[in-house]
Amino acid sequence: xxxxxxxxxxLRHSPYSSQIAREALDAALTAAAFEVxxxxxxxxxxxxxxxxxxxxxxxxxxxxxxxxxxxxxxDIERLYTASHCLELRGLSNDQLIVDVETLDDxxxxxxxxxxxxxxxx
Amino acid sequence: xxxxxVVNGSPTASQAANTALRYVEAALELGHxxxxxxxxxxSVHTANMLTTPPQDESNLTLRWQALSQQHEIELIVCIAxxxxxxxxxxxxxxxxxxPAGNLADGxxxxxxxxxxxxxxxxxxxxxFGGQQ
Numbered sequence: 744x745x746x747x748x749x750x751x752x753x754l755r756h757s758p759y760s761s762q763i764a765r766e767a768l769d770a771a772l773t774a775a776a777f778e779v780x781x782x783x784x785x786x787x788x789x790x791x792x793x794x795x796x797x798x799x800x801x802x803x804x805x806x807x808x809x810x811x812x813x814x815x816x817x818d819i820e821r822l823y824t825a826s827h828c829l830e831l832r833g834l835s836n837d838q839l840i841v842d843v844e845t846l847d848d849x850x851x852x853x854x855x856x857x858x859x860x861x862x863x864x
Numbered sequence: 865x866x867x868x869x870v871v872n873g874s875p876t877a878s879q880a881a882n883t884a885l886r887y888v889e890a891a892l893e894l895g896h897x898x899x900x901x902x903x904x905x906x907s908v909h910t911a912n913m914l915t916t917p918p919q920d921e922s923n924l925t926l927r928w929q930a931l932s933q934q935h936e937i938e939l940i941v942c943i944a945x946x947x948x949x950x951x952x953x954x955x956x957x958x959x960x961x962x963p964a965g966n967l968a969d970g971x972x973x974x975x976x977x978x979x980x981x982x983x984x985x986x987x988x989x990x991x992f993g994g995q996q
Contacts (some may be wrong), residue, residue, distance in 0.1 A: 748984050750980075750983060755994060756994060761906075762905060762945075762948070763872065763905055763906075763993075765958065766904060766905050766942075766944075766945060769944065769976060770904070770976055770979060771978075773975075773976035773977060773979070773980055774980045774983075776977075777977070777980050777981075777984075779984065781935075793950060837915065859984050860984070860989050861987070861989060862870065862979075862989060862991060863991040863994070864872065864905075864991075864994065
């Protein structure tokens with residue numbers, strides 16, 4: 744491979760309606776263990792994964808946002824979301840548990856082009 | 865082109881495993897390589913050998929097995945996702961003190977590293993299905 748392999752993980756679903764959000768983060772951590780540069784893009788209902796003050800214990804579920812807070816320890820520091828996905832749900836950046844870069848549509852498009860591989864969850 | 869195929873969707877609640885199978889058949893026909901299919905999330909139920917659809921319905925498990933044999937495709941099932949959903953080989957079943965395993969022949973339990981490895985060694989990664 745001529746260029747460094749990079750993976751973009753796209754997280755599209757809410758945190759507790761199924762296992763997919765947790766399993767996507769597991770895939771992210773595994774890729775990080777392979778020392779592959781990895782970026783995460785939270786879109787659609789995936790933006791709900793980013794919310795601070797989650798109380799999943801009321802659903803007898805494990806708190807996914809704790810894993811998000813720990814991503815930096817795994818050198819996963821490039822987190823993105825799309826402004827229209829936040830706006831559509833009445834959310835703003837200051838409600839989120841981690842620092843994410845908010846992109847407009849052309850920014851999202853550019854992000855897809857910047858990565859060699861895309862894994863969609 | 866070398867393709868990595870990742871299936872996330874349930875074989876019964878989504879069209880993902882069926883579409884993925886038809887996609888792989890078409891890709892092979894066009895001369896592309898598909899060395900490995902990775903089953904993750906709800907798609908691990910595809911590897912349950914006890915799945916018994918009525919005889920006049922398509923049996924996805926058997927179709928994947930046949931395709932894998934014919935074209936030497938690895939069918940890798942994520943071990944963590946599978947065990948969580950009650951799909952396991954005899955060894956894992958023994959480890960958890962269950963009476964028997966139910967992993968269909970031709971499928972193999974392995975770790976998420978196989979997903980990353982398949983991704984890095986492919987020209988394209990194609991993902992099927994999501995939440996369901």
